[in-house]
Amino acid sequence: MNPFAATTGFLHDRVDGAGYVVNLLLRTLLVLPRIHRRLRFLLDNAFNAGVRALPVTMVVAAFAGAILAMQTGIELRRFGDTAVLGTITALSMCREMGPFITGVILAATVGSAIAAELGTMKVSDEIDALEVMSIDPTDYLVLPRVLALAVMCPLLTVLSDLIGIYGGSVIAEQNLGVSSDLYWISAIEALTSSGTVLPKEVYVGLLKSFVFGVAIATVSCAAGLRAGGGALGVGLAVQTAVRNSVILIIVLGFVVTWFFYFLS
């Protein structure tokens, strides 16, 4: 195959896919006022997202916090400065690790399920059936899913932050000889040093996870709605959804951090 044609074809597909996702997000925003008609679906989707992601989030967050404390603590001990371990673990969890872990877990568990569900509906004519009944799939299927993840991702992130910090405290006390009191006092001081009701470290992390929730749901819905070609197409849709979600989590995470800590 001609390499030039292959490259342009690849780029065309990517741009086309990105355009579809942006268009879907804009259409979702346009149908937002109709959400009162979809409250049941919204609650169902939010509940499902919570149930699917909660156990994995708890386990991964606890170990992530523990690893973070362990790796940082080893270096801090060399300088005799383990007193700041709570500060570092709390800030890292709230600013970056909590939203990132939650986003990746939601992409893997809920995003993949959304892509599979809508992809199956697409290949079995259910999406066409909705259109034939003059029911807008964006309003009926996409809106409740996007809102559900936009709400659930920050909620799970709060939990992830807390469990991660707790995981770090266990390691700090058991392996690094940092007293639990010292660890928690430094962690709380770090998070409340700005003196505002909602510290910057927390609200930037929550905003990040809100953005991740919207991105994961929109990308996954788009992958499902564009599925074609039977079971193979559904499999590809799931793969596309998870891959694009993880890429977006990393890129958007960088953009939000850069905006709040360097630009503003």
Next chain:
Amino acid sequence: MIELQDVYKRLGTRDILRGLTVTVPKGMNFVLMGPSGTGKSVTLKHVIGIFKPDRGNVRVDGQDVPTMDQKQLMALRKRMGYLFQNGALINWLSVADNVALPLREHSQMSRTDIADRVHEVLELVGMAHAHAQFPPNISGGMKLRAGLARALVTNPEYVLYDEPNAGLDPIISQQIHELIAEVRDRLSVTGLIVTHSRACATQCGDRIGILESGRLAIEGSVDEIVHSDHPLARAFMGIGSD
């Protein structure tokens, strides 16, 4: 009346329809047959406005479908029912909720009126007993009957049937054929039926058209097609063609 005039449609790199002209008179069941990939289902999607023709015209009761805006298209679709190959029921809704869906979304009917109407159409298709079941737990024939109930619940003037007996055994197929004929006779609904099945064509149809390479190769009454010497008619209507 449904009219397609000189309709051309390309999907990807393939020319699916190449100058298709078909007229479906009111009150009749028109059966569209033809080899796979000749554009039968694509024709139905043009009639309901999911596809727009690259060239040519699609009219329903004199109104141009391709030029309709979203509002006009919604109004047209409310007058039409569509039975998909496998029923295309929404998996997480019960049979009754699936049938009620178009009414809940678009009508101002009360809950009780919707429930009564749903019961009425489920009764008509012999599915009242399964109203609380979910699509993954019912057979292919039941899904089709539920799909037909959903297509009929808004009292449509037209119903488009996409392979209504695909994958069904002869006994269930026979029931579906009788149901389609009954819908035409009792409710005066105009039908456009896409099928490969001789039994479906002869039992449900008033007129038959056979597609070849994206255009109509032969058209006539059921009798004319059954007794035609045209090779396609013989291939589809010959003994053992089911």
